[in-house]
Amino acid sequence: MAKAKKAELDLSTEEKIKEAASIVFTKKGYGNARTRDIAEEAGINLALLNYYFRSKEKLFQIVMAERIDKLFGVLTPVLNDESTTLEEKLEKITESYINMLLENPDLPIFVLSEIRNNPDQLSNRFQARKHLTESVFVKQLMARRSDLNPFHFLMNLLGMNLFPFVAKPVLQPIVGNEEMYRQLMEQRKKLVPAWMKLILDQG
Amino acid sequence: MAKAKKAELDLSTEEKIKEAASIVFTKKGYGNARTRDIAEEAGINLALLNYYFRSKEKLFQIVMAERIDKLFGVLTPVLNDESTTLEEKLEKITESYINMLLENPDLPIFVLSEIRNNPDQLSNRFQARKHLTESVFVKQLMARRSDLNPFHFLMNLLGMNLFPFVAKPVLQPIVGNEEMYRQLMEQRKKLVPAWMKLILDQG
DNA sequence: AAAATATTTAATCATTTGATTAAATATTTT
DNA sequence: AAAATATTTAATCAAATGATTAAATATTTT
Numbered sequence: 001m002a003k004a005k006k007a008e009l010d011l012s013t014e015e016k017i018k019e020a021a022s023i024v025f026t027k028k029g030y031g032n033a034r035t036r037d038i039a040e041e042a043g044i045n046l047a048l049l050n051y052y053f054r055s056k057e058k059l060f061q062i063v064m065a066e067r068i069d070k071l072f073g074v075l076t077p078v079l080n081d082e083s084t085t086l087e088e089k090l091e092k093i094t095e096s097y098i099n100m101l102l103e104n105p106d107l108p109i110f111v112l113s114e115i116r117n118n119p120d121q122l123s124n125r126f127q128a129r130k131h132l133t134e135s136v137f138v139k140q141l142m143a144r145r146s147d148l149n150p151f152h153f154l155m156n157l158l159g160m161n162l163f164p165f166v167a168k169p170v171l172q173p174i175v176g177n178e179e180m181y182r183q184l185m186e187q188r189k190k191l192v193p194a195w196m197k198l199i200l201d202q203g
Numbered sequence: 204m205a206k207a208k209k210a211e212l213d214l215s216t217e218e219k220i221k222e223a224a225s226i227v228f229t230k231k232g233y234g235n236a237r238t239r240d241i242a243e244e245a246g247i248n249l250a251l252l253n254y255y256f257r258s259k260e261k262l263f264q265i266v267m268a269e270r271i272d273k274l275f276g277v278l279t280p281v282l283n284d285e286s287t288t289l290e291e292k293l294e295k296i297t298e299s300y301i302n303m304l305l306e307n308p309d310l311p312i313f314v315l316s317e318i319r320n321n322p323d324q325l326s327n328r329f330q331a332r333k334h335l336t337e338s339v340f341v342k343q344l345m346a347r348r349s350d351l352n353p354f355h356f357l358m359n360l361l362g363m364n365l366f367p368f369v370a371k372p373v374l375q376p377i378v379g380n381e382e383m384y385r386q387l388m389e390q391r392k393k394l395v396p397a398w399m400k401l402i403l404d405q406g
Numbered sequence: 407a408a409a410a411t412a413t414t415t416a417a418t419c420a421t422t423t424g425a426t427t428a429a430a431t432a433t434t435t436t
Numbered sequence: 437a438a439a440a441t442a443t444t445t446a447a448t449c450a451a452a453t454g455a456t457t458a459a460a461t462a463t464t465t466t
Contacts, residue, residue: 013412031234032320035454045414050455057454106319113316115372116309117235125376132377151378151387152394159366164358166369169318173328174335175354184354191355198401216442238424251443253425260424 014052017042022063026110030060030117064114064121071111074100079137086140086200090157090193097161098189102182108166145200156199160192217255220245224266229313233263233320267317267324274314277303282340289343289403293360293396300364301392305385311369348403359402363395 020042024033035056039046053059074096078089101107115121122128132138138150145153164171164185172181223245227236238259242249256262277299281292304310318324325331335341341353348356367374367388375384 028320029232029234029316031232034452046454047415047456048413051413055454109312109316109319112369112372113232113312116312117231119372119376122373122376129377129379149387149390151374152391155367155370155374155387155391156363156398158370159362160359163362163366163369166315166366167358167361169322170315170325171354171358173322173325174332176332184352184358187352188355188358195359195402198405199398202401202405237422248444249424250426250445254443258424 013044013048017044017049017052017059018063018066021059022066025060025063026067026104026106029110030114035059064111067107067111068122070100070104071107076131079132079135082136086137086144087193087197089137089140090196090200093157094161094192094196095189098185098192101162101165102185105165105168108162109169112166141200153196153199157192157196160188160195164188216247216251220247220252220255220262221266221269224262225269228263228266229270229307229309232313233317238262267314270310270314271325273303273307274310279334282335282338285339289340289347290396290400292340292343293399293403296360297364297395297399298392301388301395304365304368305388308368308371311365315369344403356399356402360395360399363391363398367391 017038021038024038024041027033028037035049036046038059039049042049049059053062075093078084078092078096081089081092084092132154133150141148141150141153168181172178175181175184220241224241227241227244230236231240238252239249241262242252245252252262256265278296281287281295281299284292284295287295335357336353344351344353344356371384375381378384378387
């Protein structure tokens with residue numbers, strides 16, 4: 001195979017494997033996922049998987065980095081947008097999260113449980129604090145409510161948005177079927193920002 | 204060994220093993236926990252573990268049932284208390300949860316991720332819906348706010364209380380050290396009920 | 407067509423790990 | 437002390453699973 005086509009195919013197969021790995025890892029977690037599962041999901045065989053990625057661990061690291069980006073990528077651009085108000089940020093974050101999580105409901109529980117298993121995974125945790133405390137969002141928040149710890153506010157926002165998905169395996173059977181759960185999440189796109197504004201103004 | 208002493212010791216050793224299993228399973232999850240870890244944690248050997256409990260799976264089922272009880276046991280008695288107001292229930296649930304979770308921070312992520320791995324685990328999910336919708340809590344809630352879906356309200360309450368612990372591996376390094384995190388949680392004992400009352404009255 | 411590369415097939419390794427066994431030792435009960 | 441029971445020790449099994457290998461086949465490039 002020549003360079004051009006090679007790169008093209010490599011990317012395609014590599015992408016297929018990464019995609020499959022992402023699905024299997026996210027659904028089962030690292031420990032319960034078998035490389036044979038991933039190969040099958042990708043429609044290739046085990047030998048090829050090890051030919052592209054040297055090991056399960058390496059493949060996992062790549063997938064994990066992507067998944068973490070996906071989970072927190074929703075947050076960071078909005079937090080630092082100078083052109084939006086605090087209220088608009090609440091609306092944007094909520095809508096982005098709920099939309100993304102409706103497509104990736106297993107994502108939060110996967111990332112959080114894997115980080116629990118291996119806390120070092122989050123190597124940039126030092127800068128995370130700095131990035132957050134120096135964000136436009138936190139500045140706006142402190143300007144408005146100097147008495148309210150931004151961490152509390154953020155925990156509430158994330159809790160309201162992420163928790164229903166983290167707890168979906170428990171809550172969905174109680175609520176009803178899949179579709180009813182989706183409808184509840186759709187409603188929360190409007191409700192969560194409204195509740196958060198209450199906290200912002202009077203909490 | 205005679206009956207009396209036998210039962211006594213059995214209980215003690217069985218309890219030691221269950222306690223150890225609870226610790227190891229909760230910290231690592233089923234897939235990543237090794238029976239050898241559990242035996243070591245219990246201060247006994249692998250043979251004895253399999254002598255008392257026939258298999259890892261059986262031991263896990265027992266531990267899991269206990270952990271689920273611990274996680275939801277906080278909720279159920281308060282939800283059906285006829286003698287307390289809605290506001291008092293919010294206060295009780297929040298304080299009970301935060302106190303319990305400060306002692307068992309890994310509990311929510313463990314239970315939720317294991318149920319994700321094996322959704323059938325929650326065999327009583329049918330009655331859960333009934334118990335919940337017929338609870339004093341939901342009746343009080345609907346009497347006060349017929350326009351507010353109780354599931355939304357419950358998701359908010361649980362999200363605010365449980366999510367900070369579910370996300371602790373991510374949030375704690377950002378917030379600061381262990382002690383600072385604990386202080387935040389202590390503050391939330393007063394704050395969460397206040398926020399929930401806002402939602403109750405004006406959301 | 408020839409060469410280069412990608413992919414499959416099938417077999418095999420090595421390690422981990424849950425589980426079992428039998429014999430030895432300790433502890434408790436009678 | 438004798439009997440019954442609990443626990444340890446050490447060895448071993450069997451299955452699952454991550455990983456490797458070599459040869460065969462398919463595909464693409466030149």
